[in-house]
Amino acid sequence: MDNSRETVVEIKNLYKSFGDHHVLNGVNLNLYKSENLVVMGKSGTGKSVLIKCLVGLITPDKGDVSILGKKLNHLTTKDWDALRSEVGFLFQGGALYDSMSVRENLEFPLRHHREKFGVIKDTTPRVMAALESVGLANTIDLMPKELSGGMQKRVALARTLILEPKIILYDEPTTGLDPITSREIVELIGKVQHTYGTSSIIITHDIDCAKVISDRVVLLLDGINYTEGSFNDLYNAKDPRIAAFFKK
Numbered sequence: 001m002d003n004s005r006e007t008v009v010e011i012k013n014l015y016k017s018f019g020d021h022h023v024l025n026g027v028n029l030n031l032y033k034s035e036n037l038v039v040m041g042k043s044g045t046g047k048s049v050l051i052k053c054l055v056g057l058i059t060p061d062k063g064d065v066s067i068l069g070k071k072l073n074h075l076t077t078k079d080w081d082a083l084r085s086e087v088g089f090l091f092q093g094g095a096l097y098d099s100m101s102v103r104e105n106l107e108f109p110l111r112h113h114r115e116k117f118g119v120i121k122d123t124t125p126r127v128m129a130a131l132e133s134v135g136l137a138n139t140i141d142l143m144p145k146e147l148s149g150g151m152q153k154r155v156a157l158a159r160t161l162i163l164e165p166k167i168i169l170y171d172e173p174t175t176g177l178d179p180i181t182s183r184e185i186v187e188l189i190g191k192v193q194h195t196y197g198t199s200s201i202i203i204t205h206d207i208d209c210a211k212v213i214s215d216r217v218v219l220l221l222d223g224i225n226y227t228e229g230s231f232n233d234l235y236n237a238k239d240p241r242i243a244a245f246f247k248k
């Protein structure tokens with residue numbers, strides 16, 4: 001890895017326990033500008049906890065996280081709001097608001113983050129542009145329940161993109177989707193990276209997704225970053241703990 005690249009997320013020695021369950025045991029991780037970093041690891045190894053620490057949904061016990069040069073443990077509420085508009089988070093379930101139309105789902109972050117774009121009188125052009133970028137402009141007046149699972153994921157991604165974030169965190173973006181729809185989501189993640197130059201952390205168990213999308217892969221084991229490299233490095237590794245992971 002070229003160390004001269006700009007670091008957009010820096011995680012240093014991160015610890016998090018729930019009671020006597022030690023989940024993160026000193027994770028160190030950097031995300032560089034415009035890269036897709038895939039984080040893999042067994043179920044329950046703390047991948048979701050790690051990215052929740054990045055958006056303030058979980059407070060770590062120890063360690064430092066800096067995002068876009070800001071240390072998270074020193075942020076005011078206002079700073080957090082500003083940072084959240086730069087860090088999109090695509091939850092495992094997609095998580096659209098069921099009672100709101102697609103349009104209202106996409107308007108929601110625009111209204112919540114007025115500090116970024118000011119008051120927007122006509123939100124339609126932005127909503128349409130975000131939907132067009134995921135190929136779903138025709139769903140603007142539908143309700144989430146009228147969309148397939150894959151379409152809901154794409155609308156959720158559009159809702160993230162509408163704030164033009166510099167960083168996107170994807171928590172298992174292809175889980176629960178059929179192989180063709182998974183491939184569409186993976187292609188979309190690649191397209192977003194190329195079009196907007198976003199930097200992303202993608203948590204996935206999906207080997208095909210990791211292969212196609214990753215610039216770099218980090219493997220978490222026992223709450224710590226065990227190894228990292230290109231997909232091919234890890235896929236061809238002789239270390240049984242790594243090889244077991246790729247089910248060869």
Ligand SMILES: Nc1ncnc2c1ncn2[C@@H]1O[C@H](COP(=O)(O)OP(=O)(O)OP(=O)(O)O)[C@@H](O)[C@H]1O
Nearest residue numbers: 018021023041042043044045046047048049050205
């Ligand atoms: N808020 C919480 N309170 C207590 N325990 C929690 C909490 N959040 C996560 N955990 C525990 O932390 C461990 C790691 O959870 P996490 O969701 O990060 O795993 P994961 O690696 O993302 O797993 P998966 O691949 O199955 O999604 C789990 O044992 C989980 O039960």
